[in-house]
Amino acid sequence: MPQQIAEPAVAGKSSGPVIVARSVLKTYRKSATPALSGMSVEVNAGEFYGLIGANGAGKTTLISLCCGLLSQDSGTVLVMGLEPRHHPRQVKKLIALVPQHIALYERLTASENLLFLGKMYGLGGAQLRDRVADCLAFVQLSRHAEQRVATYSSGMKRRLNLGAGLLAEPCILFLDEPTVGIDIQSRQLIYDNLRELNRCGTTIFYTTHYLREAQELCSRIGIVNGGRLIDEGPPELLLARNQSGSLDGLLLRLAGTGPDDG
């Protein structure tokens, strides 16, 4: 079982959607086709929401908009009622992003990485040291706290990447393919950690290519194709409604066989 982690201050106490995207359009500069072409999705407080879709479907773009890293061309994006592009600082206090790439300093130890990041979040002193210890324990890396990240396996780096995302006790955790390329043992540990976080009230918005994983973890799944949501629902309803035995089959049928299918 993962370590208990403190419940976020506001999470679980509000009801209604905490993430809203409405008719969002986004085309990258110099790109001929839109990355998002009328994306609409709502995620409620306390949900474990999974977004699945082919490469290039628009998942990372949506997360980047929600985290205030990009601006949409039109449409609405709200995170806990705030527009990330207009209130990036307030939104950043409420959320954390665990990106697809490993965002860690290889030459620093695990604790040094988290201490550095914690200071950037405005934490300090005993509070910061406690948070670092809690986050390392949560991802079961306490024993390797003083080891340089360069010596970590990819699974350990992924776990530390997740631990880093939890430092500021976010109300909403955005995870962009957090388990890509890691072994089943480390993946299982991450699943346990995420379930525990969600049980404690953290809303999780998550993208993955491991469809079984989405089916196992998520209370609701959205299927995105060509920059818009084409179906969504609890996994079992989604499968029943589409008379499909597996999410793989459903995704292939609804979203085509690959990113070039249009």
Ligand SMILES: Nc1ncnc2c1ncn2[C@@H]1O[C@H](COP(=O)(O)OP(=O)(O)OP(=O)(O)O)[C@@H](O)[C@H]1O
């Ligand atoms: N910085 C960028 N500049 C131009 N085009 C981009 C940029 N980032 C993404 N795109 C394009 O936007 C579309 C959506 O990309 P996005 O990364 O959001 O998809 P994704 O669903 O997250 O894909 P993956 O599963 O491969 O991570 C793709 O066509 C992609 O080529």
